[in-house]
Amino acid sequence: MPDYDVVIIGAGIAGASLAAEIAPHCRVVIAEAEDRPGYHATGRSAAFWAESYGGPKVQPLTTASGPWLQSPPPGYGDRSFLAPRGALTLARADELHLLDAFEADFDGSGVRMERRGRAALEAMVPGLAPDIVAGSFEPDCRDIDVGALHQTYLAAARRAGAAIALRSPLIRAERDDGVWTLSLGIERVSATYLVNAAGAWADRVAERAQVRPLGVQPFRRTVLQLRTAPQPPADLPLTLGVRGDYYFKPEAGRLWLSPHDETPEDPADTAPDELDMAIAIHRFGEVVDWTIEAVEHRWAGQRSFAPDRLPLIGFASDCPSFFWFAGQGGFGIQTAPAAAKLAAAILLGITPDAMLRDVDAQLYNPARLG
Numbered sequence: 001m002p003d004y005d006v007v008i009i010g011a012g013i014a015g016a017s018l019a020a021e022i023a024p025h026c027r028v029v030i031a032e033a034e035d036r037p038g039y040h041a042t043g044r045s046a047a048f049w050a051e052s053y054g055g056p057k058v059q060p061l062t063t064a065s066g067p068w069l070q071s072p073p074p075g076y077g078d079r080s081f082l083a084p085r086g087a088l089t090l091a092r093a094d095e096l097h098l099l100d101a102f103e104a105d106f107d108g109s110g111v112r113m114e115r116r117g118r119a120a121l122e123a124m125v126p127g128l129a130p131d132i133v134a135g136s137f138e139p140d141c142r143d144i145d146v147g148a149l150h151q152t153y154l155a156a157a158r159r160a161g162a163a164i165a166l167r168s169p170l171i172r173a174e175r176d177d178g179v180w181t182l183s184l185g186i187e188r189v190s191a192t193y194l195v196n197a198a199g200a201w202a203d204r205v206a207e208r209a210q211v212r213p214l215g216v217q218p219f220r221r222t223v224l225q226l227r228t229a230p231q232p233p234a235d236l237p238l239t240l241g242v243r244g245d246y247y248f249k250p251e252a253g254r255l256w257l258s259p260h261d262e263t264p265e266d267p268a269d270t271a272p273d274e275l276d277m278a279i280a281i282h283r284f285g286e287v288v289d290w291t292i293e294a295v296e297h298r299w300a301g302q303r304s305f306a307p308d309r310l311p312l313i314g315f316a317s318d319c320p321s322f323f324w325f326a327g328q329g330g331f332g333i334q335t336a337p338a339a340a341k342l343a344a345a346i347l348l349g350i351t352p353d354a355m356l357r358d359v360d361a362q363l364y365n366p367a368r369l370g
Helices: 013-022 059-070 093-104 118-124 146-159 199-208 274-285 336-348
Strands: 004-009 028-031 082-084 087-092 114-117 132-138 142-144 163-165 170-176 179-184 187-196 217-229 238-241 247-251 254-258 291-305 312-316 319-326
Touching: 004 013, 004 179, 013 028, 013 146, 013 319, 013 336, 059 082, 059 142, 059 336, 087 093, 087 118, 093 132, 114 118, 118 132, 146 163, 146 336, 170 199, 187 199, 199 291, 199 319, 217 274, 254 274, 274 291, 312 336, 319 336
Parallel strands: 004 028, 004 187, 028 163, 087 238, 187 319
Antiparallel strands: 082 142, 087 132, 114 132, 170 179, 179 187, 217 254, 217 291, 238 247, 247 254, 312 319
8 A cells, every 4th residue: 555645745835725625535745845834935925815816717716715715614713814905906098998908807707896096096095106097996805814824724734634744855756556656855655646736846846757747837026025105004905007017015014016027937946136126116116106215125936837827737638646736826825725625626536615616627627738
C-alpha cells in the first residue's frame, strides 16, 4: 500500500485549501519547498475579494466563495474572513467605452455594479484628478484576511489528519503500476495521486513527473506601502483604473499601491523593480493630488497564469493520476473555497458541493489546452 493516497505539492492557499477538503476522506501530505507555508504568492497578496477581478469566467468561482468567506462553516472559526471595502473602477472621458465594456462583461451575472458620476466620485476619493469623469462602483467588494484564511485551512487539514512536510521540494517523481514514488527533499514517499499546487513552479513540477507542461507563466506584481497626506480615509474603496494600469486601497492608515504590472519571469523569490515602483508613483499622481511622504515598504509576488488565464483544475490528459490545481493568477485567494471544493469533487469522484451549482467545471479542465 502506498504511504499516502494524495501528495500535494505546495502549501500556499491552493494546497492548503484542497488538503482541508480531502483530508477527512483520504491520507494526505502537503510537501512545501520553503521553511514556512505561503511564503510566495499567498503571503504577498493585496487581499481583496472582488467579483469582477479575473474576468467573467473566473467570477462564478469568486461569487460562489463569497458566502463561505463571509460566514465560514463549522470547523473554520467563528468569524468572517471578509470586511467591507467596495471597489471603484475609474475612467477618463476617452475611456468611457472601456467602462461600458467592463460593465457589459458582467450583465446577467448578478454582480452589482453602479455607475457613478463626477460628483459622487469626488465624495469617495478626495483630491481626484479633474479629468476623471465616471466610475463603476461594486458595493460588494470586500477585504480578505488572507493570513487568517490560510492558517485556518492549514489547521483544518491538520485536524483531519493531513501531514505538512516543510523544506521538502519535489526532486524526482516516478510512476510505476499506478503508484508514484516521490523524492521530497531527503525523504522518499509513495502515493496514488500527485497534486500540482505549486503556483509559479507548476510547469516544473509537471516536467519532473514526466507530465506535459501546460504553459503556466509567472508574472511579477509590485506593491508599495505609502505614507501619504492626506491619510487615506478608512472607507476609501479599492480604486482601480479601467485600463488595468493601477490600483490602490487603504491599509491600517497607509496606502497600498500597485502599477498592476505583469512582467514575465522564471519562478523565483521575486523582488520589486525600481522602474515599476516609479511607474506606480507616477500613475498615482495622475489620479489624485495627494503628497507621498514616504515609501515605507515594497514587495513583489508572482501571479501565475495558464495561457488562457483561467485556472487549471482537473486531471492531466496524459496522466490519469496527476492532478492540476494551479494557474490561479491573482484570484486564487478570493476563489479558494469554491475552487478547493471543485477540485476535491473531481479528485475524489464525489458529488460537487451545492455552492458549485453555477460553476462550469469544464471551463477549468486542463484538457482544454490539448
